[in-house]
Amino acid sequence: MLLIHCPYCEEDRSELEFRWAGEAHIARPENIAAISDEEFAEYFFLRNNEKGLTYERWRHIHGCGRFFNAARDTVSDKFLATYKAGMPKQPVPQTGASEKTVETYEATEGDAR
Amino acid sequence: MVEMATRTLPLSGFHGGSSAVRIEAAPPAGRISLRARAEDVAALSGALGLDLPVKPKTSVSGSGRTALWLGPDEWLVVGDLNGGLMQAAANAGVLHSATDVSHRNTAILVSGPGAAAAINAGCPQDLSLKAFPVGACARTIFGKVEIVLLRTAEEAFRVEVWRSFSDYAFGLLAEGARDAAFSL
Ligand SMILES: [Zn+2]
Numbered sequence: 001m002l003l004i005h006c007p008y009c010e011e012d013r014s015e016l017e018f019r020w021a022g023e024a025h026i027a028r029p030e031n032i033a034a035i036s037d038e039e040f041a042e043y044f045f046l047r048n049n050e051k052g053l054t055y056e057r058w059r060h061i062h063g064c065g066r067f068f069n070a071a072r073d074t075v076s077d078k079f080l081a082t083y084k085a086g087m088p089k090q091p092v093p094q095t096g097a098s099e100k101t102v103e104t105y106e107a108t109e110g111d112a113r
Numbered sequence: 114m115v116e117m118a119t120r121t122l123p124l125s126g127f128h129g130g131s132s133a134v135r136i137e138a139a140p141p142a143g144r145i146s147l148r149a150r151a152e153d154v155a156a157l158s159g160a161l162g163l164d165l166p167v168k169p170k171t172s173v174s175g176s177g178r179t180a181l182w183l184g185p186d187e188w189l190v191v192g193d194l195n196g197g198l199m200q201a202a203a204n205a206g207v208l209h210s211a212t213d214v215s216h217r218n219t220a221i222l223v224s225g226p227g228a229a230a231a232i233n234a235g236c237p238q239d240l241s242l243k244a245f246p247v248g249a250c251a252r253t254i255f256g257k258v259e260i261v262l263l264r265t266a267e268e269a270f271r272v273e274v275w276r277s278f279s280d281y282a283f284g285l286l287a288e289g290a291r292d293a294a295f296s297l
Contacts, residue, residue: 001237008185009169009251014237016254062254064169064184 002077004058007084008066021057023047024069025089051075055089058082123219123276129287131294133227136286139220139271143196146212147180147188153207160205161190161198172250172263181250181263189214189261189273218261219276221283224269227293232262232270234289242267256285 002015029035029043048054054074059067071080071092080092124138149157151167158165162176165188172181178192192198194215202211223231229240235256239245250263258281261273274282 011169014254016237062259063252065187065252066184 002079004070004079005082006060006063006066007068007082008064009060013060013063017060017062019059019061021059021067024055024057053080053092057085120216123279124221124283127283129283129290130225131227131290133294133297134223134225134231134286134290135228136231136283136290137222138283139222141194142215142220143192143194143198144213144215144218144273145190145198145202146214147190147202147209148186148211149207149209150186153205153209156207157202157205157209161201170245170249170251172248179263181261183252183261191220191273217275218273219279221272221274221279221286222265222269223272223286223290224266226268227290227297228268228270230293230296231286231289232272234292235285236260236262238262240264255282258282 003012004015004018005012006018026043029039032040032043035043051074054072056070056072057067058070059065067085068082069085069087069090070082071090072078073080081090083090120141122138122141127138130136147157147165149165154165154167161178161180163173163178163180164175165180166173166182169182172179174180177196178190178198181189181191183189190198190202199211199213202209232238232255233240236253238251238253245251245264247264247266250261252259252261254260255262255272255274258274258278260282263271263273265271272282272286
């Protein structure tokens with residue numbers, strides 16, 4: 001079972017208490033009525049779906065109820081860092097999840113099948 | 114002839130447990146779901162007659178009431194049925210949200226040497242005394258339902274659960290209690 005550190009509860013808790021809540025750090029346009037359809041689609045629908053290091057919102061729904069942000073490696077499923085909602089994107093500790101390792105994953109993908 | 118409507122507890126008549134665990138429905142209680150900002154906590158604490166806890170996973174008792182920290186701005190306050198919790202919160206005179214949830218929840222009292230093991234049958238929390246000491250509380254998950262768990266003594270817990278889920282929670286606790294009896 002995955003343990004996720006909740007920055008509000010200040011401890012590791014079981015993944016069963018959490019719910020994924022989409023990509024993080026997507027800023028709502030200042031004046032949403034003024035943007036074009038393409039810009040709206042970019043903001044509202046289009047997500048990066050990165051392989052490797054990704055920033056996501058998570059919610060401690062069966063705990064303190066708070067949304068927070070997490071840096072996660074989508075290949076290993078490892079949570080690299082979590083931090084409170086509203087904070088800017090945080091650097092992740094050196095873990096090996098980077099653009100470079102993502103390339104490695106791509107390179108070995110064929111062998112894994 | 115006047116017929117009085119009588120309220121039945123959702124778990125009245127339920128029995129369960131084992132040689133290691135006692136499980137029983139808690140008597141009716143008054144409860145509020147309380148939300149407030151940090152700057153209004155002191156006034157609400159004064160009005161409720163206890164210091165609302167601000168540390169995660171902790172509870173505070175006072176004036177016959179217990180306040181459980183659920184989140185950074187959220188508490189479950191449990192007291193006597195008709196114990197005036199709503200009025201007390203209103204008397205604080207500061208911005209807050211209080212909702213009477215006395216009859217939304219019911220509670221199950223779990224006690225005995227296998228109490229933690231019975232709860233762990235469906236709850237992923239670390240219930241060792243180090244991680245979850247007496248007075249610790251948390252909203253968490255029990256099988257498929259959400260509960261609020263409070264440790265009232267080394268071998269005793271109060272499980273707050275929504276009344277429509279209480280049948281399920283009691284049943285799973287009874288299963289856990291039976292398993293706990295084997296492992297002790
Ligand atoms: Zn939390």
